[in-house]
Amino acid sequence: MFFIHFFVLGQTCPNPITNNCSDAVAGTSRFYLDGRQNIDFTFDDMNKYVRGITFSGSTQLRLKIDEINPGMCKWKLVMIVENNGHLPNNEWEPLVYYGGSGSIPNLNLIEVSVWNGCGTALYNGVFRTFFNNVNNDTLSIIPDLAVRNLPGPCDGTHINGPGSYLTNYNEFSFNIDYRIKPGFALRPGSYQIRIRFCLVEIP
């Protein structure tokens, strides 16, 4: 029982160790995900294989962060890739195969670009991969910073203090683009991964 509980916790966002921000579930902070929750890449003609498929702005995140302890609330936002425990742990989870030749796609195949109007995201608007290529690999959107950046400047600063998409939309909202260029060496089939977006307060 303990093991199961631990396992579930291990698959979710890291637990915060501070209590400076309001909870997004029972408290007054809010974390919204808009857009499709299933991103389907279907490669069914050669042009798609050659040039890849890009979905722009398929996911939108909106944040409203309220603080409890004035001057102390700080947060980070990360993406975590998961393959449902498939092994080897660097591969997508196969759902069905259509052919016998080729290799299973790796987790670093998918490219993700995060951007907003003020460029607060890390590598704003630049496609990145989960370069460690392993289950539960993490990419930062707003990194774990030592300083607390308050909203307002709209100059690319990684805003991580209290604020809201209602008043500072371009600093508390994020658009996510997805791109896959499969090449010609992969085994035909249907594969799946999950991307978690974790909002966690930090000390």
Add this chain to the structure above:
Amino acid sequence: MKKLGLILGIGALSTSLSYAQLVDEKNVTVTMDLQPVLQLNMTTPDQIAFVFDEIREYYGGILKYGATILKVSSSVSWDLYAVGHSQNGTFWDQQMAYSTGGGPNSKNTLPLSLLELHQYPANPRTNGLSGTWLDYSTPFAPANAVVPGQNSVYYTAGNPYVGPAATEKYIAGAAGFIGGGGDAVDGGSFLTAGSLGSNYYYVLDYRILPGLPAIFPAAGTNAGAPEDLVTLFGANSYAQPGVYTMNVKYVLMEDQ
């Protein structure tokens, strides 16, 4: 009772602390459907006509250089072969005879192997092939020194969509599935791999060499056994004048 109150108080406090912590997550599921795609683009006339109406054409044959260009795009490993086919088993279909028969030794059963092919570039993946010739890359032999079967098209009276045996010619790839990439061309496209000279772009030449008398001396099996009309039907045989047709299929198939 005091202990119970203390425990309840701690419980209430911990619940309060838990709600005060900011942690939340949202998920998206990404599904990728990789469907096998094999595309063969062929540039060729609808019909390639060989009209033998001069004696020198019987002696020297007629060549059609670059008559067919094959361009491949595939998301999976693949093989490519040519197969001669007709309604008349392993012989050309005679559409019309130009004389009443041409005499007792004239034959209207012309072997499909009289059609010769030449490909460029050569088959890049020949592991597992065991025929005398692995592909059609050998230049046409001179008309006065033919090598039966060297460039003869593979043919079958059976299902043309079953890949040839390992003893037959492939334009690219080889029979069966060995793995390791030696018996098939990897997935790719002429769009990105380049055109002439890449593994995804082939130029085909055709030749028919009747000879005089018209016995088609270059016809043969891939083992080198002659299939000229004299070998097939006996001395003094020759082709009956007329119109003949056959079909060449180019088949692109996944190597698996």
